[in-house]
Amino acid sequence: MASKTTILMLGAALVVAGCAKKRPEVLPPAPGETAPPAGTGTGINDGSVGTGVVPGSAEDFRRSVQSDTVNFALDSYDIDPTARAILDGQATWLAQYPNVRVTIEGHADERGTREYNLALGDRRANSAKNYLAARGVDAGRITTISYGKERPLGGSGEAAWAADRRAVTVVIN
Structure with missing residues (x-):
């Protein structure tokens, strides 16, 4: 009987040993060591190696x-040269990733009625959408929403209001 028990114990030990985890090819740094620079030793150079960015x-x-946000003048939804440069960069990025969808959020400052600011935010979001579409981004990939004055960045005064007059492009994929 001792021989059967010994054989069963040896068999169980072999099964457990066979299920042991394999050592990973690249080990994390030991405590106190620094990690190697991002992008080293992987053979991949897409700009996101080691950064965790997909x-x-x-x-x-x-x-x-350059920015996910374009700003507007008071009571305006016109795309100025600064906004053009920002949207041109966004259009270039979106061309690289044709399956990515975005939402453009339109915002207004706290002055004016709720209804007026919702309409103005809508015009701002659609102005940015139309610009991206004119630059070759499929309009079907872009949705718009207006928050009007409901999502201010905070604060009062001209500087805060200028920051609130915006359209923000948000990747939704």
Whole structure:
């Protein structure tokens, strides 16, 4: 009987040993050591190696474009030269990722009625959408929403109001 028990114990030990985790090819640094620079030793150079940023993601968009926000003058939804430069960068990024969808949020400052600011935010969002579409981005990939004055960045006064007059491009994939 002792031989059967010994054989069963040896068999169980072999099964457990066979299920042991394999050592990963690249080990994390030991405590106190520094990690190797991003992009080293992987053979991949897409700009996101070691950063944890997935190409085509919302984080990649924010890192790759000049800004996700264009600002507008008081009571305006016209695309000025600064906004053109920002939207041109967004259009270039969106061309690289044709399956990515975005929402453009239109905003207004706290002055004016709720209805007026919702309409103005809508015109701002659609103005940015139309500009991107004119630059070759499929309009079907772009949705718009107006928040009017409901989502201010905070504060009062001309500087805060200027920051609130905006259209923000948000990656939704």
